Amino acid sequence: MSTLEIRDLHVAVEDKEILRGVNLTVNSGQTHAIMGPNGSGKSTLAYAIAGHPKYTVTGGRVLLDGVDLLELSVDERARAGLFLAMQYPVEVPGVSVSNFLRSAVTAVRGEAPKLREFAKDLKNGMDALSIDPAFAQRNLNEGFSGGEKKRHEILQMELLNPKIAVLDETDSGLDVDALRVVSEGINRFRATGDTGVLLITHYTRILRYVKPDFVHVFAGGRIVEAGGPELADKLEAEGYEQYTKASA
Template sequence: MSSVLEIKNLQVSVETDQGTKQILRGVDLTIKQGEIHAVMGPNGSGKSTLAYTIAGHPKYIVDGGEILLDGEDVLEMSVDERARAGLFLAMQYPVEIPGVTNTNFLRTAKTAIDGEAPAIRHWVKDVRTAMDNLKMDKSFAERNVNEGFSGGEKKRNEILQLELLKPKFAVLDETDSGLDVDALKIVSEGVNRAHETNELGLLLITHYTRILRYIKPDFVHVFVEGKVADQGGPELADRLEEEGYDRYLTTAV
């Protein structure tokens, strides 16, 4: 039976220098395993807040609503429990981890998520295959996580983790930002492999339609001022490309 990630009337705020600011104002979204949902919208509309709230970032305060994974309360889970339950976040700005090699990081993460260490022979083969597919030089295996990586290399490294850790649901927070055309195609191919191989459910956050030429969404949701202002099929993304977000901004309450 396929898994379901449900977001119900989610309300989230954050502390700022000017006091508490509400970001999400009642978001409803249901993603079934194997579906691809694109979330689009102008800057400051709450897209990244949604991503980090799902992942469990302590900066974001949940004021109301629910996030459920197969009926289980995600908001009651710690960050590591969410990962073990099958949730994955590819960050817009992946962090560097000095002193920890990619090889050690990946194997440690895989062991923590699965509850047992992967067999060395198969694991080494899987890592090499995934790196080859993402056109990553084998030297990256022994380099510290993201340290000294270019923006495009960091994004490929995120997708390497996605392919190897095999979550049920992945949130990609503007994975396309800062990528040239070649890197965008390689990253998109990696996401599509994970989707097809593992029946990955995908929440793809983006400003632009260019990544949607390579990763075809089943549903498109427009975020404006912390709410879903519109939703539809892939054709909605094409309309946004032509018209922008002005009509939502003028009518948003």
């Protein structure tokens, strides 16, 4: 049982306040969807939790099982059990997917995986996400299509098996087939039962495949409404307009 607690989080980018007091608790076994219009600060929340240097935390705390993540470096947060699936995974020339994954798994587990076991896990993971095995030898994200990059993010999540996964618009730019494959991956990960998911999205489409337990509406840098899955249906019907007006 793990808990991610975000308490009154304030974050600025270049002196401009983007997050204005975010409060949210995610327990393992739960899936929380954060929905909001563009520019509402959803991605800022994801990157600030992960520790991207561009974002300055000006107030509040982020606790994972009582440990303040904000005191840790980016890699320490990942090793503490946090995972961020990026909206735009960067291409890293010269670093192969398999070399990268082995380094990441070794770092997170604290010891190098047995080569044969790792090869098997990697193959199974790639098969499940319909990733061509040849990708293992390619450079990280280099020349990958949008859908390939997202599937590769989910592969990393499954291999690293974090306590809490934050998925930043993993559904954006995916066609229906890719969305289904990615959603199945998220559901496999959820089915392990001891992990929590924070799903950040602009669209309700992915919520038909990945059923959330809680839905939060994000606008103007904070959560403005919270509810159950039915809130997503309301957003589907009415859009974000009422929230953007209210926060403006």
